[in-house]
Amino acid sequence: MAKEKFEEALKKLEDTVREMESGDLTLEESLKSFEEGIRLSRFCAKKLDEAERRIEVLLKNEEGADIQPFKGEDKGAS
Secondary structure, three states: OOOOOHHHHHHHHHHHHHHHHHOOOOHHHHHHHHHHHHHHHHHHHHHHHHHHHHHHHHHOOOOOOOOOOOOOOOOOOO
């Protein structure tokens, strides 16, 4: 498979879930779809983890100890 993008994988995962929820697949088709869904899910989780690590690195201060939350994070919490 060519270099897959997160957005494409997420769309495929959503389509796979929708197809499986329809109940129109045979057992064998369901198993193949499930396997593909697991692969796509792991790929998306890996990409999200990588993005989170990149963001953490960018937010560290010069001493490398302070990570600031996103501005939208904790909004309304208190």
